[in-house]
Amino acid sequence: xxxxxxxxxxxxxxxxxxxxxxxxxxxxxxxxxxxxxxxxxxxxxxxxxxxxxxxxxxxxxxxxxxxxxxxxxxxxxxxxxxxxxxxxxxxxxxxxxxxxxxxxxxxxxxxxxxxxxxxxxxxxxxxxxxxxxxxxxxxxxxxxxxxxxxxxxxxxxxxxxxxxxxxxxxxxxxxxxxxxxxxxxxxxxxxxxxxxxxxxxxxxxxxxxxxxxxxxxxxxxxxxxxxxxxxxxxxxxxxxxxxxxxxxxxxxxxxxxxxxxxxxxxxxxxxxxxxxxxxxxxxxxxxxxxxxxxxxxxxxxxxxxxxxxxxxxxxxxxxxxxxxxxxxxxxxxxxxxxxxxxxxxxxxxxxxxxxxxxxxxxxxxxxxxxxxxxxxxxxxxxxxxxxxxxxxxxxxxxxxxxxxxxxxxxxxxxxxxxxxxxxxxxxxxxxxxxxxxxxxxxxxxxxxxxxxxxxxxxxxxxxxxxxxxxxxxxxxxxxxxxxxxxxxxxxxxxxxxxxxxxxxxxxxxxxxxxxxxxxxxxxxxxxxxxxxxxxxxxxxxxxxxxxxxxxxxxxxxxxxxxxxxxxxxxxxxxxxxxxxxxxxxxxxxxxxxxxxxxxxxxxxxxxxxxxxxxxxxxxxxxxxxxxxxxxxxxxxxxxxxxxxxxxxxxxxxxxxxxxxxxxxxxxxxxxxxxxxxxxxxxxxxxxxxxxxxxxxxxxxxxxxxxxxxxxxxxxxxxxxxxxxxxxxxxxxxxxxxxxxxxxxxxxxxxxxxxxxxxxxxxxxxxxxxxxxx
Amino acid sequence: xxxxxxxxxxxxxxxxxxxxxxxxxxxxxxxxxxxxxxxxxxxxxxxxxxxxxxxxxxxxxxxxxxxxxxxxxxxxxxxxxxxxxxxxxxxxxxxxxxxxxxxxxxxxxxxxxxxxxxxxxxxxxxxxxxxxxxxxxxxxxxxxxxxxxxxxxxx
Numbered sequence: 001x002x003x004x005x006x007x008x009x010x011x012x013x014x015x016x017x018x019x020x021x022x023x024x025x026x027x028x029x030x031x032x033x034x035x036x037x038x039x040x041x042x043x044x045x046x047x048x049x050x051x052x053x054x055x056x057x058x059x060x061x062x063x064x065x066x067x068x069x070x071x072x073x074x075x076x077x078x079x080x081x082x083x084x085x086x087x088x089x090x091x092x093x094x095x096x097x098x099x100x101x102x103x104x105x106x107x108x109x110x111x112x113x114x115x116x117x118x119x120x121x122x123x124x125x126x127x128x129x130x131x132x133x134x135x136x137x138x139x140x141x142x143x144x145x146x147x148x149x150x151x152x153x154x155x156x157x158x159x160x161x162x163x164x165x166x167x168x169x170x171x172x173x174x175x176x177x178x179x180x181x182x183x184x185x186x187x188x189x190x191x192x193x194x195x196x197x198x199x200x201x202x203x204x205x206x207x208x209x210x211x212x213x214x215x216x217x218x219x220x221x222x223x224x225x226x227x228x229x230x231x232x233x234x235x236x237x238x239x240x241x242x243x244x245x246x247x248x249x250x251x252x253x254x255x256x257x258x259x260x261x262x263x264x265x266x267x268x269x270x271x272x273x274x275x276x277x278x279x280x281x282x283x284x285x286x287x288x289x290x291x292x293x294x295x296x297x298x299x300x301x302x303x304x305x306x307x308x309x310x311x312x313x314x315x316x317x318x319x320x321x322x323x324x325x326x327x328x329x330x331x332x333x334x335x336x337x338x339x340x341x342x343x344x345x346x347x348x349x350x351x352x353x354x355x356x357x358x359x360x361x362x363x364x365x366x367x368x369x370x371x372x373x374x375x376x377x378x379x380x381x382x383x384x385x386x387x388x389x390x391x392x393x394x395x396x397x398x399x400x401x402x403x404x405x406x407x408x409x410x411x412x413x414x415x416x417x418x419x420x421x422x423x424x425x426x427x428x429x430x431x432x433x434x435x436x437x438x439x440x441x442x443x444x445x446x447x448x449x450x451x452x453x454x455x456x457x458x459x460x461x462x463x464x465x466x467x468x469x470x471x472x473x474x475x476x477x478x479x480x481x482x483x484x485x486x487x488x489x490x491x492x493x494x495x496x497x498x499x500x501x502x503x504x505x506x507x508x509x510x511x512x513x514x515x516x517x518x519x520x521x522x523x524x525x526x527x528x529x530x531x532x533x534x535x536x537x538x539x540x541x542x543x544x545x546x547x548x549x550x551x552x553x554x555x556x557x558x559x560x561x562x563x564x565x566x567x568x569x570x571x572x573x574x575x576x577x578x579x580x581x582x583x584x585x586x587x588x589x590x591x592x593x594x595x596x597x598x599x600x601x602x603x604x605x606x607x608x609x610x611x612x613x614x615x616x617x618x619x620x621x622x623x624x625x626x627x628x629x630x631x632x633x634x635x636x637x638x639x640x641x642x643x644x645x646x647x648x649x650x651x652x653x654x655x656x657x658x659x660x661x662x663x664x665x666x667x668x669x670x671x672x673x674x675x676x677x678x679x680x681x682x683x684x685x686x687x688x689x690x691x692x693x694x695x696x697x698x699x700x701x702x703x704x705x706x707x708x709x710x711x712x713x714x715x716x717x718x719x720x721x722x723x724x725x726x727x728x729x730x731x732x733x734x735x736x737x738x739x740x741x742x743x744x745x746x747x748x749x750x751x752x753x754x755x756x757x758x759x760x761x762x763x764x765x766x767x768x769x770x771x772x773x
Numbered sequence: 774x775x776x777x778x779x780x781x782x783x784x785x786x787x788x789x790x791x792x793x794x795x796x797x798x799x800x801x802x803x804x805x806x807x808x809x810x811x812x813x814x815x816x817x818x819x820x821x822x823x824x825x826x827x828x829x830x831x832x833x834x835x836x837x838x839x840x841x842x843x844x845x846x847x848x849x850x851x852x853x854x855x856x857x858x859x860x861x862x863x864x865x866x867x868x869x870x871x872x873x874x875x876x877x878x879x880x881x882x883x884x885x886x887x888x889x890x891x892x893x894x895x896x897x898x899x900x901x902x903x904x905x906x907x908x909x910x911x912x913x914x915x916x917x918x919x920x921x922x923x924x925x926x927x928x
Contacts, residue, residue, distance in 0.1 A: 086870030086907045216866030224871035225859040227806020227846030231872060234805040242800065267789055296800040298792045301812070371810050371818060371872040371906045420808070420872025421906050453811040671866050675912070679869055682908025705815040705904060713900040716910035718893070 053133030058117035064145035074183030085419035088672030100142025115394025128735025232390025250698035268299030319532035328467035337527030344521030349482035353473030372420020374431035380444035424537035461536025494531035509588030511546030518574025547742030576602030615642035628751025635735030651769030664734035684744020780848025817903030869907035
């Protein structure tokens with residue numbers, strides 16, 4: 001824990017010295033942010049530090065009495081406490097339970113938990129943590145239920161429990177062959193106590209029926225392809241009204257005045273009013289604006305378009321992202337800034353180096369642009385507020401609604417719908433609170449709030465913008481002696497605290513300080529940067545820029561010495577070893593125990609070897625074609641990618657193939673691991689090639705998908721091959737949703753360099769290949 | 774009052790004539806399978822078939838749909854091609870979040886109804902108006918080929 005963060009957390013209203021439980025209650029943050037506070041707790045409180053799922057707010061639960069119910073007809077209902085946003089969690093989590101339960105998958109139904117972390121444990125669906133944290137507790141949950149059913153059968157037959165066995169939805173008395181179905185046993189089993197953890201007999205992984213098996217089945221697949229799935233935007237209630245909001249276009253702006261006369265003439269518009277916002281740092285609270293309520297969505301949208309609003313733009317009205325880029329790029333060229341990792345003396349080693357290589361990199365703001373914009377429906381009946389929302393953090397939404405509407409916690413219910421994409425945006429509850437506030441304004445009438453695409457691109461919690469500079473020193477034999485790395489980027493803490501200028505430990509831990517290379521002198525600095533927009537987590541977060549810089553630079557270093565990139569990368573990795581992340585100033589470690597999750601350079605080496613072998617690395621390609629490599633460790637998962645690119649005379653690119661090797665430990669649902677990595681390839685390509693949010697006069701300049709471009713079918717790789725490294729089940733799980741993203745941009749730019757000789761150091765690519773090098 | 778035929782059913786709607794078909798379907802008729810993604814015909818999430826032609830419902834005013842046949846994701850499974858496309862989507866495991874897939878399926882079905890054996894370039898051409906932010910494009914290609922009975926390597 002460093003002083004800077006301590007100060008920041010105090011500014012955010014978080015007191016040291018309180019008990020962990022009290023501290024959690026006061027924390028206005030999602031789990032990922034919570035992790036930055038954990039070292040503080042470790043110092044201040046008596047309780048031992050908790051890691052993984054235990055370290056998250058409200059921790060883990062494993063009782064089948066919470067998650068499993070069995071009807072007399074044998075239908076097994078399994079509660080999923082995480083939000084489905086395409087990662088497959090509503091399939092994977094029930095499969096874990098069903099496998100240990102020996103349930104017949106065809107007779108399993110999935111039930112979505114509302115936001116209630118006291119009951120269900122932590123529900124923050126972010127940080128690539130759902131399967132990683134819930135694999136073990138869900139196994140215990142299923143095994144407990146199985147053993148309770150076995151006990152119920154043994155009691156009924158008056159035989160010792162070790163003579164019976166649960167198999168595919170029935171319990172069998174081995175000696176007599178008698179059988180009882182789960183439905184028949186359910187009532188008696190439910191009356192039994194949950195077996196103590198020590199008595200649980202988990203399955204041997206060789207007997208898994210569902211876990212680790214390739215199966216394209218999706219719990220919501222049939223509903224999705226027939227148009228019957230229910231997303232946040234799909235809620236319909238009797239008598240419902242529809243709302244949109246015109247929000248202040250500049251961070252911290254306010255409504256000065258507005259004229260609703262024309263808007264109110266639109267047929268179907270029923271009310272226009274101003275909603276107060278929370279000034280920065282606005283955390284997950286609404287930023288205010290002018291609300292238009294109508295009898296359908298179109299009336300509200302049309303009414304809004306006719307509003308005349310005068311804004312008070314406030315302090316960030318001059319934010320210009322082009323000027324800010326120059327500011328950041330200048331900052332990273334200057335020595336100094338906060339030291340965030342230091343081993344040896346990089347400055348001295350650089351001064352003595354026989355050869356120095358340096359480069360600077362830039363990554364712009366991005367928007368999440370989930371295909372479903374934020375949307376929520378709320379109603380208030382008898383003083384109780386009920387909400388349906390596409391939220392990644394239903395408890396966070398619940399708490400903020402209760403506070404803002406001044407309702408007792410038990411008077412608020414947050415039902416979780418499917419999410420039409422999340423990528424971190426829907427961890428923020430602002431849109432949920434907005435819906436609740438509008439319903440309150442309308443006397444409790446059900447109101448659906450919809451964000452339009454313009455709202456989404458103008459008022460996102462944007463991915464931060466960054467400049468980085470790296471210098472390496474080489475001795476006379478070409479051996480690397482020093483790595484000096486500076487990164488300037490506005491911090492996510494800026495949504496929680498007034499004007500913080502340095503990255504938090506959890507941001508440094510997203511691919512900046514934890515570089516696992518065998519270099520004697522390493523210094524990493526973090527110059528100050530100010531946030532002029534709302535900043536938030538976007539799938540893989542700071543890893544996007546950190547991996548882009550480090551993996552591009554290593555390719556540049558190899559090239560500067562005439563070495564093969566793969567060989568040089570493995571040389572830099574050095575001998576296989578386990579690195580205690582704390583020994584390289586990585587104190588966050590994704591909230592995981594540094595003993596249980598050390599950085600294993602051998603696993604990184606193996607994914608590099610696997611992916612290069614599968615992609616036939618080293619093969620000769622005609623001019624204009626190239627292969628590019630990148631490797632990165634994030635979310636405690638090891639990933640390497642090879643991108644193949646063709647560049648034509650006009651500088652347009654086609655991507656015939658991407659190979660990705662991923663070592664995320666054991667897998668529950670390999671097809672969803674593949675699909676997450678496939679999706680990561682495409683999202684990485686969006687960021688690398690076409691996407692960018694720019695600001696002028698404090699305003700996001702991109703209105704819709706014609707300006708904020710994302711990858712379409714024509715940019716998508718023709719083929720993506722995912723190589724999942726085999727793993728034993730005693731290896732702790734890694735994350736899957738995010739770690740595929742960071743390698744894509746650098747691997748592509750390395751491929752473009754191999755194809756054309758041009759080095760792209762600023763994202764996105766756009767037409768940079770069309771202009772002279 | 775405007776009358777149109779939605780998924781084979783004559784339907785009368787009381788909404789201003791400039792109301793986009795998207796919001797007519799979602800808010801008035803209660804068919805929420807057709808999705809809002811951009812409102813400017815840039816993403817394809819709202820694709821429906823109007824007299825057999827794929828259109829963006831967000832840019833189709835109710836007046837333009839009056840008296841016409843509208844097929845949505847809820848009804849496309851009644852056609853042979855639509856059913857085959859839906860089945861291929863499940864067989865290949867295309868959807869991630871699934872939000873854009875209604876539009877993808879409507880575009881893919883229209884493609885195969887007009888061009889039963891599309892080439893890769895045909896698929897790129899017909900599908901590039903449909904954005905999938907989860908990045909399911911390679912599986913969409915495979916599923917279209919599977920629904921078309923085109924044998925070959927899957928992506």
